[in-house]
Amino acid sequence: MKKWEKEQRTFKKLRLKVKQLDSQRRQAQESLRSANFKLKSLKTFRSTKEGIFTPEMRELGRRLYSLGCSAENVGEAIKTCADAFGISVTKTPSRRSVLRFRDEGGFYGLIQLGREISHSERMGECSDGTTDRKTTYESHHVTYKCPTYLPDVDDSDSSTWTHRTRFVTVEPAVDHTGKTQFEGTQHLAAEIAAAYSDSPLAKGDGKTMSADDWIRKEEFQNMDHAADGKKKLEFCTKWKKxxxxxxxxxxxxxxxxxxxxxxxxxxxxxxxxxxxxxxxxxxxxxxxxxxxxxxxxxxxxxxxxxxxxxxxxxxxxxxxxxxxxxxxxxxxxxxxxxITFAGCCAHKDMNAFKYGVAALEEMWEKEGKTPPILLANKANASTIRLGDPDSAAVRAAETSSTRGGVKATMLAGALFNHSDDKKGYQDLHRRFMALNKLLLYDIVDNSRFADTSNTRFQSNTYGSAELITHLPLYHELMEEVTDGKVKPGFNHLESNLYKALHDIPTLTELAAITLYGVAISWPYLRTVRGDGTDAVRNILDDDLIELHRKIPAFCESIAENPNQLLQEPSSTNFSMVTLDGRPWMDPSAVMAIRILASELPELKSAISAIFSAAAKGWRQFTQEFISGGPFDLLTPEQRSELFIPATNDVNEGALGSWRVSRRSNPNITAAGFSNKTRYERNNTDRFIAKLCDDADHCYVRQEVRRIGASGENTRLQENLLEAQRKRAEANRLKKSEAARKKREELERLSQVGLIMDHDIIMRMTVVQLKDQIKIHKQILADPILGKTLQKDLKTKAVLQVAVLSAVEQNKE
Structure with missing residues (x-):
C-alpha cells in the first residue's frame, strides 16, 4: 500500500510537471510568434503612409539622386541595398517620383532662403552669365549670416551663425543685359518670398518675407567688371532708394x-x-x-x-x-x-593681364623691332602666300591674323589639351612629358597642358611657363609627332606651333608672360583664394585691401628695374620680386628664363612693357580699394559685419556644373538642375530635419505638384524663352541694319552735297531732285519739308518748286 501511494504521488508530480512544461511551451511558442512578427516588422521598411511616400523615403530618394544615381535606378538601388541588409521595402519610387522628390528638395531650399533672408540683418548678391547652345543662362548666389542647423546647436542664438554663400538658381534668360539681370533678381526675390511666406514654417515663426526685403537688406554686389553688371547695380540702387x-x-x-x-x-x-x-x-x-x-x-x-x-x-x-x-x-x-560694388578678384587679375599682353603686342612696333612671327589660320595663310602683297585681301588677312606668346599658348592648348577629347595629342603629350620629366629631372608630373582651349583663369601664364621651361622637350615632342605619321609632316596647326617655339620674339613674350605669372598673377590669386580650403576669403580683410593698394606700384617698380627678376634674390629679399614676398611658385621656370635670357635681346623691354601696362590695368580695376573709395566709406559696423567673397568662383562653378550636367543628362532642365544643386549645396537636408514638420512636408508636396501641373520650370518654358531671345536678337539686328543703312545714306548725301544755284536745280533729274529733298529733310531738318509727304511730291515740277523753296528758306 505504501508503495502504491508513493507511486501515485510521483505520478501526480509528473503530471503537474508536464502541465507546467506544456504551459511553458505555449508561452515560448507565443513569444516566438511575437518575436517573429516583430522581426518581420523590423525587417520591413514601410516607405508609404496612406499611399504617400514618407518623408524618410523622399529624403532617401533625394540623397541617392544627389550622389549620382539616375532617377530610373534609385528604386532598384534601394531594393538592392535592402536585400543585402535582409530588409524588405513595401514600395520603391519610380523615376517620376524621384524627380518630384528632387524638386521638393529644391522647394525646401527656397523656403530656407526666405527664412534666412528674413532673419538676417544684411546680405549681398553675386551673379554671372554664360551662353550654352545659344541660350543665355544666369547663375545667382547670396551671402549672409545664417544658422548651421547642427543638431546640438541652438539656432536661435545668432552668435552661432556663420557667413555662408547660398546657391539660388541657374535659369535661362532672354539676354545678358543689365535690365534683364535686374528683372531676374526681382523675379527671384518674389519667388523666394512667396515660398517662405505661404509656408506653415513662416506662420510658426511669426514672420514673413516680401520681395522688397531682398533689396532692403542688400548691401553689396560681387560680380565681374562688365558694363552689364554696373548697369544692374544702377537699377538695384534705384530700387533700394x-x-x-x-x-x-x-x-x-x-x-x-x-x-x-x-x-x-x-x-x-x-x-x-x-x-x-x-x-x-x-x-x-x-x-x-x-x-x-x-x-x-x-x-x-x-x-x-x-x-x-x-x-x-x-x-x-x-x-x-x-x-x-x-x-x-x-x-x-x-x-x-x-550698395557696395566689389569686382571679382580673379577677373581683376585677368583684365590686368590683358592690359599687359596688349602692351607686349604694341612694344615691337614702338621700338622698331621685328615682331613675333605671324601665326595666321589656314585660310589667311593661303591668302598671304598666294596673293599680291600690296592687295587689300592680303592686308586684311595680315590684319586679322595674330601672333605672339598668348597665340602660341592657345595653339599648344588646342594641340595638347583640346576641349574636344577626340582631337589633339592629349594622351601622347602626357605620356611623353611625364616620362622625360622623370628621367631627366626626377620630377613626377602627369598633369595635362594648361586648358587654354577654354576660358580658364591664368591658363596662358601656366601654358607659357610650361613651354618656356621645357622648350627642348616640346621641340622633340613636335618632331616625334610628325615622324610618327604615315605621311610625315606637320599640319597647319602643328606647323604654326613649331615655328612659334623657334621664334625668338615669340619666346621673348612667353618668358615675359611667365615672369608676370610667377611674380604677380599666381601669388595674387593664391592670396585672395586663401589656403585652398573651402573657406572663402572676405574681400574686406585688411590684408587684401592693402594688397590691392600695393599692386600698381609693385608692378611699376619691376617695370623700372626688370633686372631684379633675372637675378637670384637672397632668401630674405623675395618681397622685391614676388607680390606676396614668398619664394617663386615655379623656380624651374625662372631658372629656365635666366638661362635663355642671353638669346632674348628684347626680354627686358618686354618685361617693362607687360608690367607697366598691367599697373595701369590694376589701377583701373581696383577703384573700390583706393583711399577714400567705397570700402573706406563703409561704417565700422558694416566693415565688421559684411562678408564679400573675394572671387565670383561660385557662379563660375555653378555655370560650369550646369554645362557638364547637361552633357551627361540632356533632358534635365535648368529648374531641375537648380533644385538639385540648391538641396546639395545649402545644407538643406539639415534644415529639413531640424525645422520642418508634417505640415511643412504637406505644403511642399502640394506646391511642387501645383508647379508641375502648371508647366512652370519645364523644357517648354525654356523653349519659349529661347524663342523670345531669338525674336529680340532679330529685332536688334533689324534695328542695327536700319541704322547702318541710315548712316550710309547720310554719307552718300553728304558726298552729293547741297546745291543752291537756281539754274543747276532747274537742270536736275528727278533722282537728283529727290536727293536734294532728302538733304533738306534729313541733314538740314527743314521744318516744312519735314512735314511734307512723299505722295505730295510726285512730278518733277513739284520737286523743283519744293527744292527752290527750301533753298530760299535756307538762305533766310
Missing amino acids: EVLTEDLGNDLLDYLETGELHSRLASLSDEDLAKAKADATYFHLILVNSTILIFLNSSLSTSQADIDRETSRKLLTHALGEGALEVMPAALRDAMLA
Missing part, C-alpha cells in the same frame, strides 16, 4: 496718425530743436522739418473727391520719405542707400 523712401514715409505717416507728432513738436524747446538737428537719426530730423509738416497738413485737408485714399496716401508717403532723405545727413543717407 524707392523701397527705403517708402519705408521712411510709412514710418512717419504711421507716427502722425497716432496724434503724437503735433503734441511732441509743441513741447520742444529751442535746446531740444538744436539737439534734434545734431542728431544723426532721420526721425528727430524730420520732427524739425517744417516743410514736410506744412505739406502734411495741407494734404490731410484736401478733398478726396478726385483722388482715392490709397493713391493719396501713396503720394503723401513718397513725399514724406523724400523729405526725410533730404534732411538726413549726407553720410548717413549714403550709407543707408548704398
